[in-house]
Amino acid sequence: MNTLFPIFVKIENLQTLVVGGGYVGLEKLTALLSNAPAASVTLVAPDIRIEITELAEQHPGVTLITDRYKAEYLTGKDLVIVGTNDKAVNRQVQADCKTRRILVNVADTPDLCDFYLSSVVKKGDLKVAISTNGKSPTFAKRFREVLEEILPDSLQETLDNLTAIRNKLKGDFQEKLERLNEITKVLK
Known part of the structure; x- marks a missing residue:
């Protein structure tokens, strides 16, 4: 049974650390920035792909640190994503995060993850x-x-129209909910 609790996080309000500068690090950084271009992300790795450097140049919220992982890089971080090819480093980051009560995702290792991307x-x-x-x-x-x-690509227009309708509705929460349910019934 899938017991995950789905949430959407305002990642631009958090301090995120990505550990790993290879392909997986690039994939995770790209995912973060495609959802929140202004996200504050620090990426640490002894070697950093050129594509990561180029991406960081386009996003002022990204800080690159060319170094091996150290627990001190967790200071002030809210969320950590690990994507190295060194299982010992991955486990160490996860253990350090647990000690500090920081949520961590270790790519391709579900047992070490607090959350999945x-x-x-x-x-x-x-x-x-x-x-x-x-x-x-x-x-x-x-x-x-x-x-x-x-x-359909026209979904944005539908969402904008529903927002306008919601903003014009009068009455208490229950009345508004019933009216919006009636309007959106056509989506079934």
Whole structure:
């Protein structure tokens, strides 16, 4: 049974650390910045891919540190994503995060994760997160592709119209909810 509690985090209000400067680090940094371009992210690794350096140049909130991981890099961090090819480093980061009560994700190691990074469908203001409880990120990616294809690009217009309607509705919460439910029934 999937007991994950899905939430959407305002990542631009958090201090995030990415450990790893290879392909996985690039993938995680790209995911963070594509969802929140102004995110404050520190990436630490002894070797950092050129693509990461180029991405950091486009985002002033990104700080790159060319160094091996040290626990001191956790100071002031709210969230940590680990993506190195060194299992000992990955385990050490996870243990250090646990000690400090910092949420951590260790790529491709579900047992060491406090949270998983979902596959995300974006259509304007609509975001749909997909999780397989860490079982198959590949399936989540394929399902995302299917949803992206079938959801119309005009969804933003629909969301904007519903916001305008909601803002004009009178009455208490229950009355507004009932009216919005009636209006959105056509989406079934």
